[in-house]
Amino acid sequence: MPQQKKAPVVVSIQALHRMPYYLHLLKDYQAAGETVISAKAVATELRLNDVQVRKDLAAVSSVKGRPNTGFEIQDLIDNMEDYLGYNNLMDAVLVGTGSLGRALLSYKGFENYGLNIVAAFDNNPDLVGTRISERTVKSTEDLSDFCKRLKIHIGIITVPAPAAQEVCDQLLDGGILAIWNFAPAHLSAPEHVLIQDENMAASLAMLSRKLKEATR
Amino acid sequence: MPQQKKAPVVVSIQALHRMPYYLHLLKDYQAAGETVISAKAVATELRLNDVQVRKDLAAVSSVKGRPNTGFEIQDLIDNMEDYLGYNNLMDAVLVGTGSLGRALLSYKGFENYGLNIVAAFDNNPDLVGTRISERTVKSTEDLSDFCKRLKIHIGIITVPAPAAQEVCDQLLDGGILAIWNFAPAHLSAPEHVLIQDENMAASLAMLSRKLKEATR
DNA sequence: TAGATTGTTAATCGATTAACAATC
DNA sequence: TAGATTGTTAATCGATTAACAATC
Incomplete structure (x- = not known):
């Protein structure tokens, strides 16, 4: 053979x-x-x-x-x-339209990296319905249904740390397979779900620690 | 002894x-x-x-x-x-007040991690002099002088990739010892300078790659 | 051909995990 | 005391680097 x-x-x-x-x-x-x-x-x-x-x-x-x-x-x-995987675009949802969420939404470069953010979600009723970078903000109540319906596989979490796990659970409920987590929190999820932590606090800590060692 | x-x-x-x-x-x-x-x-x-x-x-x-x-x-x-090092605050400058730069400037949490962003810089004359999150945007022309004068050790780069090396050089000129680099570019700097890359493209690539493997 | 560069196999290095005695 | 947990030493695992033959 x-x-x-x-x-x-x-x-x-x-x-x-x-x-x-x-x-x-x-x-x-x-x-x-x-x-x-x-x-x-x-x-x-x-x-x-x-x-x-x-x-x-x-x-x-x-x-x-x-x-x-x-x-x-x-x-x-x-x-x-x-x-x-820059050649085949994957759809993603973003949850949390604070300053970081907005920054990511407004970043035009992700398409070059194969990522297409199709929708933004927030739990603040005042923000729901407003438009950010050509996307209408949806309520987190609709999050898992939306993901299921559109078969979205990637979720981006840009909510404050205390809300991160709840959002994570909603995403999991929606059948999400990979999470890009910007909240400085550890997420609990089943083994098969990929979690990519983008922990700026961690990066910063490393920087400051190494700087401390270097200037000692 | x-x-x-x-x-x-x-x-x-x-x-x-x-x-x-x-x-x-x-x-x-x-x-x-x-x-x-x-x-x-x-x-x-x-x-x-x-x-x-x-x-x-x-x-x-x-x-x-x-x-x-x-x-x-x-x-x-x-x-x-x-x-x-969360207990001793370190001063930093941020260069590039695009959407990501603004997001970082508006983030209140860095002080908890020992980072104090004292000033923001941009090379766009229209932005110089405007205020973002209680800081007046300064011209990049003044960058290295400012760092020298205030003995700043940390620089945060949030400019587009093609401009990153130039900003890096200016920071080095100003005596910066550590750089937190958000530009998707590799920076050249002397050995003793710490460079912490926060390469979202890299993270994203990892996520999408692993997802691809998982769903295969 | 000589020199540069490749790709592979073996050696080294470093981090994680396993085993186990010590302690509350 | 027995059970749980600690901390250390040794074994394993995985990644990086060194050595070297093969090739253009």
């Missing part, structure tokens, strides 16, 4: 995190008129180990590099965008 | 990332009227390994847990806030 399938290369979470940086750099080089790039050049730019770069690229890309030359930039970009 | 110094426990970057979650949970328990908590309970709540929790707590806390009882919640909170 011929094994035609691509080997299921496991990409570590750290490697996955590096991917957008590769992509960004590749586009920069392409914009500068380059057509090929070596793993070593990428490594130097991003201050990474060149073997690591080669492994990362090999994991997500079907093209091979040519000794003494490097990789075709266009090929890598295509493969990486494909891998990162 | 007596070694009175606390052992220089190395806290991994992953561990550091868990700290804010511990702190949050501890405060929740305290708010619920608890005074002690076991590492096991923390581990169960946050879906971590209990030995890991004990190691993490031991690394940042001077108090020891009591067998059969656990840890004093208040002690842990004190130690952790201290460790994370």
Whole structure:
């Protein structure tokens, strides 16, 4: 039996995190008129180990590099965008139209990353019905029904921490499979639901801690 | 020679990332009227390994847990806030008053995490002089001078990606030691400067990738 | 050909988890 | 005392880096 399938290369979470940086750099080089790039050049730019770069690229890309030359930039970009899912748009709902929620709604760039925020929700009756960045704010009462009806798989939580779990439960009720959580709170959810925490408090803590160590 | 110094426990970057979650949970328990908590309970709540929790707590806390009882919640909170630097406010400047910059400026919670945004900068002359969340927007021309004069150590970059490196250079010029970078771009800076990337594109990519794998 | 670069296999490094004695 | 929990030492796991043959 011929094994035609691509080997299921496991990409570590750290490697996955590096991917957008590769992509960004590749586009920069392409914009500068380059057509090929070596793993070593990428490594130097991003201050990474060149073997690591080669492994990362090999994991997500079907093209091979040519000794003494490097990789075709266009090929890598295509493969990486494909891998990162930037090519197929996914629908999402956003809950919580405070300042951060508004900022995310007004950000035009998410479509480039494959994310389409189709609706915004808030529990404040004064906000329900108003329009933010061309979307009408809906009541959180309709949240789970909306998700079910439109088969939305991604929920973005931008409510204050104390309300986060409740919103999470509503999203789960609506059949959501992945949550992008901006609330500084730990969410409880079934194993199969993906939770991506965007905890700015955590990031800030890391920054301030490292700064403290550095200036000691 | 007596070694009175606390052992220089190395806290991994992953561990550091868990700290804010511990702190949050501890405060929740305290708010619920608890005074002690076991590492096991923390581990169960946050879906971590209990030995890991004990190691993490031991690394940042001077108090020891009591067998059969656990840890004093208040002690842990004190130690952790201290460790994370939430008790000593650090000054920062923010550059780029687009939607994300505004969202961060309007967020009242940063002071709880030890961050004080003292000024906002933008290169758009129309915005310079306007007020956002009780701060007057200054011109980026004055950025490095301002940082030098007030001895600011932290810079927050919320400008579009193509402008990020230029702003970074200005901040470095102003003697900044740490940068919290929200632009989806890789910044070049000397080794000793801390760069904390808050790359939403990267997070989003991870979410969408994992979702893709899960629904396959 | 010589030099540069690739990709793979093995070694190293670091973090997580398991095992277990110590303690309240 | 027995049971629960702690903290430490050792084993495991996974990611990064080093070494090196293969290739253009």
